[in-house]
Amino acid sequence: MISKHLNEELNQQITYEFYSSHLYLAMSAKLASIDFIGAATWMRTQAEEERVHALKIVDYILETGGEVNITGFEDPDIKADNILGIFEQGLEHEKFVTDRINFLMGLATEEKNYAAINFLNWFVNEQVEEESNAETIIRSLKLIGNDGNGLYQIDKELGARTTVGITSQT
Numbered sequence: 001m002i003s004k005h006l007n008e009e010l011n012q013q014i015t016y017e018f019y020s021s022h023l024y025l026a027m028s029a030k031l032a033s034i035d036f037i038g039a040a041t042w043m044r045t046q047a048e049e050e051r052v053h054a055l056k057i058v059d060y061i062l063e064t065g066g067e068v069n070i071t072g073f074e075d076p077d078i079k080a081d082n083i084l085g086i087f088e089q090g091l092e093h094e095k096f097v098t099d100r101i102n103f104l105m106g107l108a109t110e111e112k113n114y115a116a117i118n119f120l121n122w123f124v125n126e127q128v129e130e131e132s133n134a135e136t137i138i139r140s141l142k143l144i145g146n147d148g149n150g151l152y153q154i155d156k157e158l159g160a161r162t163t164v165g166i167t168s169q170t
Ligand SMILES: [Fe+2]
Pocket: 017, 020, 049, 050, 053, 097
């Protein structure tokens, strides 16, 4: 069982996860348009992953007898037109999502809802990974600067990402 309050906030989180997916898809298209095909692939995989996050929450609400309410969101706005700026915006967004997950965890803790705490733990760990991935890429991009060879290499490496980083959906 989940409380009405936690149910509402989880519904809000579904919206944020779908928004994340949209944002990363827009970033993917932007990266492809500036010829970073590998980075565009990486971002598209990230967009897929965010969709899986949203569905995970949908399933959890259903499983716990709550009510799923799918709502809309604003258009994603890509501010940068270069690869470093795009990944920096991605990191900023992930920090926002981490705050949201921490907020949800706080709520579940207040309510002593141990099942929800257990469910949300997966997202806590996922956010550590998301921020760390983005930070690693940003650090490399800063080192590379405008070096053509370096940019070519990192784009190739990012393009190797094909799997959604989810080990279990249960
Ligand atoms: Fe997510």
